[in-house]
Amino acid sequence: MAEFVRHWAARLADTDGVALPAERLETLVREIACDATKADPGREAAIRRFTTLYATSPMGIALAGPSGEIVEVNTAFGEFLGQKPEDLRGRHLTELGFSRRDAERLRTGLEELAETELEEYRERVQLAHADTAGTWADITIAALPGDRPGSVYPVLMVLDANEIHSLQETLRHQSVHDPLTGLSNGSRFKTMLEAALNPAARDQIALVYLDIDGFKVINDGLGAGVGDKVLRGVAHKLNDVFAGQDTLVARLSGDGFGILVRGKLNTRDVIDLVERALEDLGEPIYVDELGIGVSASAGIVVRDVTDGGPEDLQRAAEIALHRAKEAGKAQWMLFDPELDARDRARYRLGAEIAGALENGQFSLIYQPTMRLADRRIAAVNAGLRWHHREQGVLDSDEFYPLADVTGMTIPLGKWLLTRSLAEAARWRKRYGEAAPEVCVRLPRRLAIDPDLVRLVKDQLDRHGLPAQALRLCTDSESILDPRGEVLESLSVLSELGAKLVLAVSGSADLELIPRHGLKVQHVILAGAVVDAIADGEDPAAARHLDQLIARARELNLRIGAEGVTSAEQADRLRAHGVIAVRGPYIATSVTDDEVDELIDNGQV
Incomplete structure (x- = not known):
């Protein structure tokens, strides 16, 4: 160190424009050298700490270059995706997405970090696992400063979200499905009906309200447990009849069901489906070798999606169902606008009494x-x-x-x-x-x-x-x-x-x-x-x-x-x-x- 200090002090003293004596320059150089000597061990320690944290972290971490290609991944990241770290190096971060939609979300995160002042990007996506399945992850994409001014190195951090996602999906399913029959519940039915009647919708929509006739007889006579099994049987039959991509079957009340059909519809075709459902429901449902017969009444509405809102459609289906029951039950009734106009006047009269x-x-x-x-x-x-x-x-x-x-x-x-x-x-x-x-x-x-x-x-x-x-x-x-x-x-x-x-x-x-x-x-x-x-x-x-x-x-x-x-x-x-x-x-x-x-x- 002394030799280093004397050498650079002598050289600086021999430089034109230096007005300090050699002794003073030697002191300054010694201080600079000491500082430099002290800085190097600290930097090395910081690097060691980061390396240890990176390697042993239970969080999966992938380091990428400025263009998004993976430079290094830690052990946790490779294990999360079921792959060896060396097999992941050189791949672009967006290639880790399980689907095109997931890849697009990763690309959006990289672009927002590069083009905005956003410090990190968070999202839940599915990443591609080695077994060709998708695995849910809560990801964070952050930007590390590069060695050149303005350069950015993306780092991708992942946490296992499969259990949380599964729990959330279970809760979501429970919130929109009937626990007894597994059908959609009234809340989801209402949401889907509103979506089907949005301003951009086209074609026709059919709404069928179906109610079990005399279900109280089954419940009171054979017990609620048997009644529940009958309802599950009814739900199964309705699902079989109204199976289709643009069809939704829901349980709306105790023994009331709703069917929503969308697309290019023909009234006769909808009626045929309802008649088939009523015929199938007439076949006994067996509970512990006891064949229980049920009948149902149905109200049907078929119209263009532009003809009124959800409330109008639901009201029309309810009125048609009431007419079917008044006509003797075990049958369907198609909504009739002319009868409805007369009934509205009658109901208004009743409300005024x-x-x-x-x-x-x-x-x-x-x-x-x-x-x-x-x-x-x-x-x-x-x-x-x-x-x-x-x-x-x-x-x-x-x-x-x-x-x-x-x-x-x-x-x-x-x-x-x-x-x-x-x-x-x-x-x-x-x-x-x-x-x-x-x-x-x-x-x-x-x-x-x-x-x-x-x-x-x-x-x-x-x-x-x-x-x-x-x-x-x-x-x-x-x-x-x-x-x-x-x-x-x-x-x-x-x-x-x-x-x-x-x-x-x-x-x-x-x-x-x-x-x-x-x-x-x-x-x-x-x-x-x-x-x-x-x-x-x-x-x-x-x-x-x-x-x-x-x-x-x-x-x-x-x-x-x-x-x-x-x-x-x-x-x-x-x-x-x-x-x-x-x-x-x-x-x-x-x-x-x-x-x-x-x-x-x-x-x-």
């Missing part, structure tokens, strides 16, 4: 029953009339079915019962014993309402009416209710003193009275037995009528008839033993004021 009731748009209407002996009004059947603000006057048959769907049957029935009893009290106060009794036909939902008996009793007490002023009309269908709830309510009300009226059309209806021990006072003959003698005395019809009346007399019943259209028909009925009639011959419908007029006149 609650507001109309609150706003006083309903009124009472009556059909009078006349005693044939003295032609006086014996009773009035109370009904409802809706004074709609746009459609005018609507009779009950135009809105009561909708009320049943929307849950407004009970509110309407209670309002009818309350108001008609109030009118009965008014007539009784004005006319005394000449006042007509009020007959109310109870809708089934109201007949089984637990508050009905209390409501009737409260209204009778409020108006000071005897229970005999109220008649309650029912029919055989209500009496045959398997749960017996209607019978129970009617029995309690009859014990209060209300009179029970049964509409009958044949001998079987009459026999329900003794069979169930009903306290019926009146029967009303209706239907063919009355219509048959409207235009004359048919012998067979007359014999049938006589048999009914004879049996009714044996049961101590008062006998009336409805649907009477003329005085001649009324006279023929009276000759056979009918004592009271109602129908167009008397009046189709009258208001409460018109009832007053009929009573005041003393006859019809």
Whole structure:
């Protein structure tokens, strides 16, 4: 070192322009030499540390030259790809991608590092493994500065992402698939439907909603476990029928399925697929040697993708499915736009019932029953009339079915019962014993309402009416209710003193009275037995009528008839033993004021 310092100090001192003495120059050179001597061991140590880290790192690392060719790889990188390090040297980094898409992602990373100020590029890609399969890796491409200003050396670092990717795929699958059947779930079905109707979509789309008929019978009768196996069987059959690249089958609800078909479609072809599916579902599904038969109803919509959005398509399929079920189940129904337009008006009407009731748009209407002996009004059947603000006057048959769907049957029935009893009290106060009794036909939902008996009793007490002023009309269908709830309510009300009226059309209806021990006072003959003698005395019809009346007399019943259209028909009925009639011959419908007029006149 001393010799080195003296040599360079002497040379510098002999240089023109050096103004420092040799001793001072020697000191400076010594300091520079010491610094240089100290720097070399540190650099070498840093290099050793990097080399050790690179070689022993569990992370796969590939060093590349400026153009992207691999210069060196560590052991972990070779093991991750199942290849020897020497076999990877000289290959371009993009050649490591398993697919063209993966190679493109690697190329994008290299370009972004070279052309932007990005310090690193991260992505999940599949790299090519030696066994020709792809292996998932979370990659990082970073830039190491080169030995020339502005030069960059890419380094590729990889971490095994197979387990994470598998877990994420499992979670993703679970999030979009039904765990019971393995079909797509409602969330994925909705997403695919929206994608199929994007603005750039072309051709046609078909949506099929399919629902198992009476699935509750299977679930309740054989158990939920058997029901689950049946659903898996249904899913398998649907997948077989609707197998196709542009077809998606999904489970949307408990026993509801959806099928989405895209492409150049023909309505007849879609219907053929649905018919085949319904036929296949009709074949028993065997669970533990038990052959379980199922049937299904389906609603079908086929249209151009430009004709409305997802909500419109789903609504149309739902409506078509409802129509199929209403038509008797075990069949399909194609969506009909004209029927839909009419139904929309009906459904809108049903939705308005609650507001109309609150706003006083309903009124009472009556059909009078006349005693044939003295032609006086014996009773009035109370009904409802809706004074709609746009459609005018609507009779009950135009809105009561909708009320049943929307849950407004009970509110309407209670309002009818309350108001008609109030009118009965008014007539009784004005006319005394000449006042007509009020007959109310109870809708089934109201007949089984637990508050009905209390409501009737409260209204009778409020108006000071005897229970005999109220008649309650029912029919055989209500009496045959398997749960017996209607019978129970009617029995309690009859014990209060209300009179029970049964509409009958044949001998079987009459026999329900003794069979169930009903306290019926009146029967009303209706239907063919009355219509048959409207235009004359048919012998067979007359014999049938006589048999009914004879049996009714044996049961101590008062006998009336409805649907009477003329005085001649009324006279023929009276000759056979009918004592009271109602129908167009008397009046189709009258208001409460018109009832007053009929009573005041003393006859019809």
